[in-house]
Amino acid sequence: MILFILVLVAFGQMVEGRGAIDGAARDAARAGSLQWDVGNAMAEARKAAEADLTDVCTGPVSVTKTSAGFADADLFSVEVSCEVRGLAMVGLDIKTNMSGSFTAPLDPFKRKAG
Numbered sequence: 001m002i003l004f005i006l007v008l009v010a011f012g013q014m015v016e017g018r019g020a021i022d023g024a025a026r027d028a029a030r031a032g033s034l035q036w037d038v039g040n041a042m043a044e045a046r047k048a049a050e051a052d053l054t055d056v057c058t059g060p061v062s063v064t065k066t067s068a069g070f071a072d073a074d075l076f077s078v079e080v081s082c083e084v085r086g087l088a089m090v091g092l093d094i095k096t097n098m099s100g101s102f103t104a105p106l107d108p109f110k111r112k113a114g
Contacts, residue, residue, distance in 0.1 A: 014096060017056050017084030021100040024052035025080040028063055029104040032078060038070040049080045057082035066101060077103040 031048040032041035046063045053061050059082060067077035081099030 013085055014098075017096070017098055018100075020053060020056040021080060021082070021084075021098045022102070024049040024061075025078060025100040025102040026104075027052055028078045028080055029076055029102040032065075033076040033104040033106050038065070041065075041070065041076060045078050049078075053080075053082055056084055058085055059083045067103065070106075074106055075103050076106055077101060 028045035028049040032045035035041040035044055042063065042065060045065075046061070049063050050061050061080065061082045064079045064081075065077065066079050067073055067075050070076070079099055079101040081097060083097050085096075
């Protein structure tokens with residue numbers, strides 16, 4: 001019975017991890033879309049994702065820009081991924097790497113006129 005409860009808690013952590021990853025991707029894309037250039041956009045996106053996932057991920061948080069450009073683009077897309085705790089708490093050493101992506105429109109009022 002105790003093992004069953006631990007498995008339920010572990011799967012609950014995986015569901016929570018999925019929601020946290022998706023939320024971090026949303027926050028990262030929005031933070032990046034408000035910046036002037038791609039360097040600042042990625043720095044702010046990483047900061048936002050890492051802040052959201054401090055208690056969820058067991059390893060480093062990866063943030064990758066998936067949109068084509070930045071200067072002439074209308075959208076800023078990122079993919080956020082990390083390894084979540086999940087089943088490790090019940091002794092199963094199964095790597096649970098989750099990722100989520102989100103796209104936000106670039107804010108035209110925060111960008112330099114070119």
